[in-house]
Amino acid sequence: MEKEYEEIELRKLLSVILKKWWIIVLCLVVGTVATYIITTKYIQPVYEARTSLFIGKEKGDIGSISIGDFQLNSKLITDYREIAKSRLVATEVITNLGLNMPISTFRYNLSISTVKDSRLFTIKVKHANAKVATDVANEIATVLVEKVAQIIDVKNVQVIDEALEPSAPIQSNKRKNIAIAGALSIMVGLLIIFIIQLFDHTMKSEEDVERHLGLTVIGVIPKFKGGER
Known part of the structure; x- marks a missing residue:
């Protein structure tokens, strides 16, 4: 029933x-x-530009790379990542490009990732303007190379791929x-x-x-x- x-x-x-x-x-x-x-x-599209950097030996160093060098450079990637996110780099990039952007927003739109088991790391920048995202990514790489040479007193960071202006947004979830x-x-x-x-x-x-x-x-x-x- x-x-x-x-x-x-x-x-x-x-x-x-x-x-x-x-x-x-x-x-x-x-x-x-x-x-x-x-x-x-009402929802702005978001573009992402990325540039790749490589940690190698200083110019003038001769010889193969030892395991100690590889381990040291792997640890340096962490230092370089924090330098790239520092207020020092953010302030200089914002000033150089004439951006009207607070440092908190700058850091929020910045991400740095490393390639596993390598000495490569990638700087990614998101912005509603594709050109701004590209300019910021390239400027961060340039300023980072300069600051690493000043702070750590080594010149072992090299830009591999400059950021190219993205043609399509990454968050097109219509x-x-x-x-x-x-x-x-x-x-x-x-x-x-x-x-x-x-x-x-x-x-x-x-x-x-x-x-x-x-x-x-x-x-x-x-x-x-x-x-x-």
């Missing part, structure tokens, strides 16, 4: 959803259109945002239907009368259309 009751409730729920399908469609249209407009007009908005809109539509059904205490069938009042239905008044009698 309990299983039969659950099947009746499930059929009733599906019937309500099918009758109020327009609510789901309305939420879907509103959600996807709003997301498209917001993503296109389709993804619309797909997520569509799924959420459908869920919102279903939620609205469930809430309407939850607060709807009217009786619409003989089963409702028997279930809620415990009375047996002995007759039903048919509904006539128009002037038919």
